[in-house]
Amino acid sequence: MDLTIFGLEIGEVIGEGTYSTVRKAFSQKLQKLVAIKIIDKSKLSDNYIAKFLSREVSIFVECSHPNIIKVYQIIESSEHTLFIMEEAKMDLFDLVESQDYFSEEVARSYFKQIAQALEYCHIQRIAHRDIKCENILLTADNIPKITDFGLATCIKGSESCLCSTFCGSAAYTAPEILNGDNYDPFKADIWSLGVVLYVIVTGSMPFDDSDLSKLKELQTQSLKFPLSPTLSACCQNLINVMLEKNPKKRVSINHIVEHQWLEESN
Missing domain, CATH: 3.30.200.20 (Phosphorylase Kinase; domain 1)
Structure with missing residues (x-):
């Protein structure tokens, strides 16, 4: 063309x-x-x-x-x-990789904006279904922006909220999707967002294995995965409520944007 x-x-x-x-x-x-x-x-x-x-x-x-x-x-x-x-200068994964991990103050600034964008999507009844650090771009002014809605779904009116399509990158994918269950795409987004927060404050993945069966095994075990003792209890709590194995107990996006950790001053 x-x-x-x-x-x-x-x-x-x-x-x-x-x-x-x-x-x-x-x-x-x-x-x-x-x-x-x-x-x-x-x-x-x-x-x-x-x-x-x-x-x-x-x-x-x-x-x-x-x-x-x-x-x-x-x-x-x-x-x-x-x-x-x-135009964007890089994605969030590249920035984290260049710095190993973010302090909570820096992470909070980025994460709050990302969470507000996802809240906007969920209010519009749009589930992204591929939230990951690589799909969050940074402008020249360091503004984080969600991109790539190629796997997104729109739930309108009285339509069923449950989906069956396997979506997303395995390391960011909620356990109910890996298990092949019908899933709530909005709750699946929350899991992926929890992985994003984990990555930016620790510099590592909570469940990182190229073998899908091994990844499923890791996720279905106790999800009290190790968190750095240097992280505040408030930050650890936010990660834990997002990476809740049971999607019915997993928090919604409005609870995340109102969480105490995001209200703390930078």
């Missing part, structure tokens, strides 16, 4: 997925640097295009929040879907 007809000067590749590529670009229309997510439809099934890609497009059209990546334009052709998005 010749993108110059849209006033886009294409730059280097900054990310690649199974069916998409993200490139830097300069938009003559916007007179600024942007990122372009180029989705190759030839690599997708008709069902995926109808179900997931169309949903991602509608979510980006509908959503507007300071901590959700802004999409300036969506370009459709028979072969590609392009998302023209605001």
